[in-house]
Amino acid sequence: MDFGTVATTTRKALGVTFTNTGTADETISGVSLPGAPFSASDPPPAGTVVPPRQSVTVQVAYAPTDAGKNTGTLAVTGPNGTASVALTGEAVTGRAQLTVTPTSTDFGAVKVGESVTRTFDISNTGNIPLTLTKAKPPAAPFHVTNPISEGQVLGPEDVVHQAVTFSPTSIGAVTAAYELTSNDGRGPQNESLKGSGAAGAVVTVPSPGAGGWKLNGSSRISGNDLQLTQATASQRGSAVWPVPVLTDGLKASFTTVIGGGTGADGLTFSLLDPARTTSAALGGVGGGLGYGGLPGVAVAFDTYRNPGDPSANFVGVATGGTGSTLTYAATTSSVPNLRSGTHTVAVGVTGKTVTVSVDGVQRLRTTVAALPPTALLAFTGGTGSLTDIHAVRGAAITAASYALPPPGPNGWTYNGSAALSGTSLVLTPAQPALTGSAVQATAVPSARLRARFTATLSGGTGADGMALLLLDASRTTPRALGGGGGGLGFSGLPGVAVTLDTYRNPGDPSANFVAVSTGGTGSALRYAATSTAVPALRTGSHVVDVDVTAAGRLLVLVDGAQVIDVAVTLPRNVLVGFSGATGGLTDRHTVSGVRVGY
Structure with missing residues (x-):
């Protein structure tokens, strides 16, 4: 049995099967085990009876510590003789190697208010596993939705495609680094990032699936869909675009997909107050829809009737809430079944007036005094004891301009x-x-x-x-x-x-x-x-x-x-x-x- 080429400090295991091909029982009288670097676990003890056409299997491991060729023998003896298996393997020096390809990424000239996403590869080109000991994403105006984790183990030939989004907020050249170090002993293997901000006219926010959004709680990207919750009880998730925008003139369109569970609770498109919260914002579970407790205004798509709700299928403009109870400026139950199929949504803001359309029909128009003049854009969702997958796809959002967060927790x-x-x-x-x-x-x-x-x-x-x-x-x-x-x-x-x-x-x-x-x-x-x-x-x-x-x-x-x-x-x-x-x-x-x- 040939183990092939194995790196030193690693281990490879194979099974050896011994079969009684006769017509009478065979009793094992002894087992001869191989020497290092081979080893056998749980060999059959002497006295083991193997009936006709039955087998015993011995797991053999090859764990070389020095480079070179190795041989060994595993033998099982019975009344009718000895069955032997020759073991061979070749050890090569084991090493892990963190490789970043390419070593630099140039986003080119990007207008303020627009975003570009690029991808680079993080791989292990060695022949033993490596562990990332440092994985620090770049700071704004570079944004990372799904950063690789410190402590993540990459096996030989494993590759992670790491996406980075450049959303400039100033004019001129910007440089940064995605800092990466592993236990391969070679020090930092950083990815250099550069781009240039150019004058822009309007803001186009990328869809969550395109990258750059901050994912919190149970939210994740699946293909091009933003999934805020799975059909699992008591989840809450949010995705927040980390650069505030002016709310006056905001236009957003997206498709909601709710279902796959037992029917609760819903999702929101939120305009969060950057004077009082950050891109890590995550509200309450259940009827809180991942928004309850956060400052700002939310357009809610609710599929469970909590106390105070007009129905178990409604759209509302919420101005806040605590726990599973939201406070609404306006609601309507004259909407399609939100848990059946997909629904296109359009949200527009003029001054402090919010307009909501579902499937091409205007459902709500209300003036909200509490609407912040600048906002962090967010999608949120929540489940309680009942559940659903809450997803958003195809988001297209424009705003008159980016906005600085007011004095508060953001910078x-x-x-x-x-x-x-x-x-x-x-x-x-x-x-x-x-x-x-x-x-x-x-x-x-x-x-x-x-x-x-x-x-x-x-x-x-x-x-x-x-x-x-x-x-x-x-x-x-x-x-x-x-x-x-x-x-x-x-x-x-x-x-x-x-x-x-x-x-x-x-x-x-x-x-x-x-x-x-x-x-x-x-x-x-x-x-x-x-x-x-x-x-x-x-x-x-x-x-x-x-x-x-x-x-x-x-x-x-x-x-x-x-x-x-x-x-x-x-x-x-x-x-x-x-x-x-x-x-x-x-x-x-x-x-x-x-x-x-x-």
């Missing part, structure tokens, strides 16, 4: 005195000589940037003010914090700021003005434009809009009235943030309702 750095209070950003409390800033880590193109926020400057003795920061991403970091007092936390930083100033320092036009600043030192800022035709900034709250036009002009509106229109040179890519400062006099400088599209 903001808080410097100096800045801190979150709920969903509001407090840049300074009403205490003297404080400076604070909050800066978002994602660099975005300044062209087409549109920002809106609500500013509240009050509670103190009246100084100094606050600013919207558009910092040069190539020259600073999210830790940026400028000068205090009249510097408003911006002076000394590279870039441009829109300032709201409530104290008259030397050179200022008044103690209540809005300006576009191009820099400064200490407590003195330089201005490209100023306006005193603004409401009393320390009275109430004020909505501020800042728009960059196609002609390269910066427009500033306060409470809907334009107060500045100025040509200014902005950095190509900016870090967006807010800053504020107090001096001898004070105020609490607060920002809320942040919406930044790009």
Whole structure:
């Protein structure tokens, strides 16, 4: 019996069968076992009786430790003689080898708002198994839906096809690495990634099956389908697109497939608030549909009647929920049987009005005051004691633009005195000589940037003010914090700021003005434009809009009235943030309702 070629430090087992070909019983009187590197497990003991035409099988293993040819013999003896089997094998030096093919992936030029997915191979080209000791996916703007796992074992000739999606959020070249190390002793075998962001017009979100979505809980990709749950009790799954978008102008179409189980609970298309959750968002099981407990709004497709539900087959627009109970702004049971066949869905958002069509017929149209202006897009699903496979296919989603997440858990750095209070950003409390800033880590193109926020400057003795920061991403970091007092936390930083100033320092036009600043030192800022035709900034709250036009002009509106229109040179890519400062006099400088599209 030939074991062929076997790598050292590995083991190969084969079975040897001894058959009584006679017409009378045979009694085994002895067994001669082979020597190392061969071994035999559970040989028949002496006295074993083998009836006519019956057999005994001995498992023989070959486990060489040194390279070379090996021979051995296994023999079974009975009253009528000895049956012997010659064993042969050749050992070769065993080694594992992690191989990445190709070693670099170039995504080319991709417009901001679009995505491209590429695949590279991770394989073991050695002759013994290897273990991945490090498998670290790249950071944004590269996204990985199904990352290979640390600790995964690859047998000889095993290959994993690893997909990576490039979704640029800034203009210019981007590089990263998919970090891979194994126990083959050769160190890191990283995959180099590069791409370039180009100016774009609209956002086209790839379907979950195309890659880039974050899968949570029970969700998985099967072919081109996103399966949120299997027909298994008490599951919950979600898939979240990790880059927020503006909700106004959002259009989504997809096909739902629900069935294969006992009938519960349903799935959603959710618009999650990025100020209060992340791409790891996963809600409750059962009637929570994988959405209950998450912030934001969801279009629900429900197939089980929980308390408060209108039926066991309805579509609703949910505004929240806890446990298995969702709160709905509107519902309708005038829909096809959601568990029968497939159903095409279209969801549109205009302002805060959500329209839902199923199979080409409008089923719901409702205005939702709680709809966040920016959202992380998600599909969610859940089962309870009853079950179904909940799947989505063929998703096509467009939005007017990407959006930065508002101050919250997604990539903001808080410097100096800045801190979150709920969903509001407090840049300074009403205490003297404080400076604070909050800066978002994602660099975005300044062209087409549109920002809106609500500013509240009050509670103190009246100084100094606050600013919207558009910092040069190539020259600073999210830790940026400028000068205090009249510097408003911006002076000394590279870039441009829109300032709201409530104290008259030397050179200022008044103690209540809005300006576009191009820099400064200490407590003195330089201005490209100023306006005193603004409401009393320390009275109430004020909505501020800042728009960059196609002609390269910066427009500033306060409470809907334009107060500045100025040509200014902005950095190509900016870090967006807010800053504020107090001096001898004070105020609490607060920002809320942040919406930044790009």
